[in-house]
Amino acid sequence: MKLTRRTRTAVALAAAATAVLTSVAPASAETYSTDDGADATASLTDMRKVRITHGTEKVSVRITYPNLKKRGQAIQTVYLDKNPDRRGPEFALTTPLFSGSDYALVRMRKWKISSDGPIDCAYSVDLRWRRDVAVVEIDRDCLGSPDELRVALRMKDLHDGSHPITDWLGDRREFTGWLASGSPAA
Structure with missing residues (x-):
């Protein structure tokens, strides 16, 4: 069978496209999403929906x-664990959930904050009052660029000072499953 010039060109382009598509797997972030339910109903800051994304450049937690509310007494902590052989998380980002406050990423050991002080790297907290959403983003470099990590979340509302309300994602000190960075898209 004799191939025409047009057919040879089409076959060559199809082969090149197939080679590119099969040699480069699309990388996307591994994501964990869940509904937390109304389990801290005495607080206005009861976590309801959580989306955690472990990308190739950053970790994003959307709650x-x-x-x-811009005025309140609630505090949110994102715990990040990258070493399954150590007890507890290696990092935590704590932020008040009200206006005029500051947040910090710190090192942890056995569920306690280390005395090193805040970590100097790129991370942010965005409180979106009108959408009732808090977004935490941490560069993976801050965490030593782990291939996998898992996250635990806690909200603590000190609304009356004597009866704090605590809301964990799942059970107390329970982590999500391990999330790989930049997993191939399904």
């Missing part, structure tokens, strides 16, 4: 609340 939806039923009624996030």
Whole structure:
């Protein structure tokens, strides 16, 4: 069978496209999403929906609340664990969930904050009052660029000072499953 010039060109382009598509697997972030339910209903800052994304450049945690307020007493902590052989997380980012506050990423050991002080690297907290959402983003370099990590979340509302309300994602000190960075898209 004799191939025409047009057919040879089409076959060559198809082969090149197939080679490119099969040699480069699309990388995307591994994501964990869940509903937390109304388990801390005495607080306006009860975690309801959580989405954690472990990308190739950053870790992003998006938490939806039923009624996030600019004035309040609630504090949110994102615990990050990258070493399954050590007890507890290696890092935590704690942020008040109200206006005029500051946040910090710190090192942890056995669920306690180390005395090193805040880590100097790129991380942010964005409190979106009108959408009732808190978004935490941490560069993976801050965490030593782990291939996998898992996350635990806690909200603590000190609304009356004597009866704090605590809301963990899942059970107390329970982590998500391990999330790989830049997993191939399904």
